Amino acid sequence: MADFKKLYDAILNGDQKTAILVTEEALAENTDPQDLISKAMIPAMNEAGQNFECEEFFVPELLLAARAMKGSLKLIQPLLAATGAEPVGTVVIGTVKGDLHDIGKNLVSSMLEGAGFKVVDLGADVSADKFVAAVQSEKPDIICMSALLTVTMPSMKSTIEALNSAGVRDKVKVLIGGAPVTPEYASEIGADGYADNASTAVARARQLVA
Numbered sequence: 001m002a003d004f005k006k007l008y009d010a011i012l013n014g015d016q017k018t019a020i021l022v023t024e025e026a027l028a029e030n031t032d033p034q035d036l037i038s039k040a041m042i043p044a045m046n047e048a049g050q051n052f053e054c055e056e057f058f059v060p061e062l063l064l065a066a067r068a069m070k071g072s073l074k075l076i077q078p079l080l081a082a083t084g085a086e087p088v089g090t091v092v093i094g095t096v097k098g099d100l101h102d103i104g105k106n107l108v109s110s111m112l113e114g115a116g117f118k119v120v121d122l123g124a125d126v127s128a129d130k131f132v133a134a135v136q137s138e139k140p141d142i143i144c145m146s147a148l149l150t151v152t153m154p155s156m157k158s159t160i161e162a163l164n165s166a167g168v169r170d171k172v173k174v175l176i177g178g179a180p181v182t183p184e185y186a187s188e189i190g191a192d193g194y195a196d197n198a199s200t201a202v203a204r205a206r207q208l209v210a
């Protein structure tokens with residue numbers, strides 16, 4: 001039986017070694033990777049965020065928690081990504097300008113790959129110009145933008161404006177997400193879709209290419 005509590009504590013306490021060990025054990029026992037993500041890893045990151053808000057955690061603790069989460073995710077990502085089938089569509093994904101949070105974006109990226117999309121990952125802190133250039137060179141069906149900070153959400157709007165100015169907005173669908181993003185914000189800035197987690201992101205992406 002996978003030790004969800006131990007994985008939760010290891011991520012919260014930034015103990016990457018234990019997080020990796022518990023993940024390896026759980027996967028060896030055929031635990032569903034999605035359960036590890038949704039029952040232990042994401043709740044631990046949420047608690048790290050709450051601790052940060054009430055000043056029990058500071059940036060170094062957040063960094064350690066993120067490092068532990070990434071260590072576990074590295075083991076899980078190949079399981080989410082392997083299909084080998086013809087791509088169902090191409091996605092360009094990135095975290096918007098000024099924002100360095102990439103864990104959620106990476107999760108969405110792996111799940112999309114697992115669902116058969118070709119994913120071009122531009123990384124974090126991606127400028128509007130870089131998104132536009134990727135739309136021109138990769139000709140994706142969808143661009144996915146992630147933002148975790150309220151102050152970086154406006155970069156989503158400016159990226160959509162830049163797509164418009166470059167004359168490519170009608171060639172691509174825009175899907176957005178990240179903890180502070182809402183469906184209302186998505187429609188306000190003219191995005192085509194929003195999802196609050198990686199599984200829903202896959203469902204929305206499928207609808208957008210259908």
Ligand code: B12
Binds near residue numbers: 053196
């Ligand atoms: C880890 C973390 C960090 C790490 C990031 C490491 C990394 N490589 O990603 C570090 C330490 C670097 C960091 C830095 C900062 N952080 Co920080 N961080 C977090 C924390 C604790 C967890 C984020 C996370 O990884 N969650 C787990 C993932 C899986 O969830 P997720 O990102 O939400 O993604 C899911 C969905 O949102 C969705 N999704 C995500 N992207 C997309 C994209 C698309 C297209 C779709 C469809 C869906 C989708 O699917 C994902 C999977 O289910 C959050 C708290 C929180 N609970 O969110 C604070 C938090 C986001 N940070 C915060 C702050 C303030 C900061 C700093 C400004 C702190 C500082 N004073 O320096 C800096 C900013 C740095 C920068 N310029 O970006 C605040 C933001 C407040 C706000 N509303 O703006 C938060 C909310 C903490 C808090 N409660 O105060 N942080």
